[in-house]
Amino acid sequence: MEIGEEAEVEETLKRIQSHKGVIGTMVVNAEGIPIRTTLDNSTTVQYAGLLHHLTMKAKSTVRDIDPQNDLTFLRIRSKKHEIMVAPDKEYLLIVIQNPCE
């Protein structure tokens, strides 16, 4: 049972990582600690810590404006690439994509 799900996790992350333009993929837990990543350790630690904070802030912003609402997705566009965060109660999925121009 567990082996099948572990393979499923790997397959899903590989699918996302091999999407056009994706530079890096990582999964971060509720404490901001990275648990899976395709980037090097120091970059991962940096992204995980900073984006965890930002996601929490974005979530509280949405809920402060309307308590019935909640954050579903966060996208940050910068000069060089786009960072996408899919938040959840226990995990965050962070994908960094270099968009086509």
Place this chain on the structure above:
Amino acid sequence: KSCQTASIATANASAQARNHVDAQVQTEAPVPVSVQPLSRYNVPRLAAFLRRVEAMVIRELNKNWQSHAFDGFEVNWTEQQQMVSCLYTLGYPPAQAQGLHVTGISWNSTGSVVACAYGRLDHGDWSTLKSFVCAWNLDRRGLSPRQPSAVVEVPSAVLCLAFHPTQPSHVAGGLYSGEVLVWDLSRPEDPLLWRTGLTDDTHTDPVSQVVWLPEPGHSHRFQVLSVATDGKVLLWRGVGAGQLQLTEGFALVMQQLPRSTKLKKHPQGETEVGATAVAFSSFDPRLFILGTEGGFPLKCSLAAGEAALTRMPSSVPLRAPAQFTFSPHGGPIYAVSCSPFHRNLFLSAGTDGHVHLYSMLQAPPLTSLQLSLKYLFAVRWSPVRPLVFAAASGEGDVQLFDLQKSSQKPTVLIKQTQDESPVYCLEFNSQQTQLLAAGDAQGTVKVWQLSTEFTEQGPREAEDLDRLAAEVAT
């Protein structure tokens, strides 16, 4: 309806601190980031999470890939500076009175101090010339352009200078006598920290350039690498009571140069090849490029093992470092610079007035630009814009090239000296990226503030640089 604020009541009282406490604060070098191990996690819950979000993420990735919503959209976060302007004109009058030139310039690790070395770069016997190393702290209030914050008197002409990469007050200099010295500018009474002295190991010719390198295995300790026209590349470490000891050495011998390019034949068999400039790759810490008196750049490695065929005495066995020889300039090279953004690109400039852009993968240069009818003394890649570099010419100007705008002529030409006396050295400030310092033959250091176009990377610049490097000449 109207409203009126009531008059404000004021009262006077005085306060005086009775007890004093003294405390001292000292910053320490940062501890290197430790690797975070991937912790245990709950597989079924992670699998469930990924099942929930995968579809949404793939949809967003697709949308983003096809979107033209942000085409041409640019945001300006900083105040736009349109022109290049001279912020400071610094000089040390006693050095200028002796007719000394600024031979080397360096910014310190915090980007707030600029130091210059005084000496002479023209031909002549400068062995008895006393000179100076001066530093100005640009962030200090009451900066006096004629009065450096630190001055070190040196018994011989200093030809090159380099600040320590992490210690803000340590600076290494190479002398006309062949010695390498390291000073601590925060100790005005006795700044000399280490010296090589005049031993068998020391260079027998003036030192052309000094560079700090991290020690292998100890990334927070550094060694000094010096190159000179005697053909030696030497690595020094500070030991004990102020002595710089030779840890590794390399010697360039004509016979041992790789024959990847046809070079002019030399009458004698074994001749030293004078090294005039060095630049380390930002991607491979053991790979470096040497500029030579013969005008051909050499690709070298610190890991080279072959022994050098030289009779020069040395306490450490000298090795032959060259792995590849590039096509030569029409005269000696004075400066080389490796691109901080592309692992294969580097620039070289020399007495033929040309700048060559080389790829490490082939001998002939990718492109050759004539920037001056006289010599070119320095060339440096911009630390922030992948397609920009600056060159210092013998005609007294600093030329800024933006390969994105024009590959033929400079984007900006800054006249540094009024009488066309040469500009000998220039350095970008990596912390305050709008600053560029240049030193000239009149003994003046000018700190230029660059316009915003030179300090902010455009959206596709790194890709444009890759494309430029891929245009390999056939």
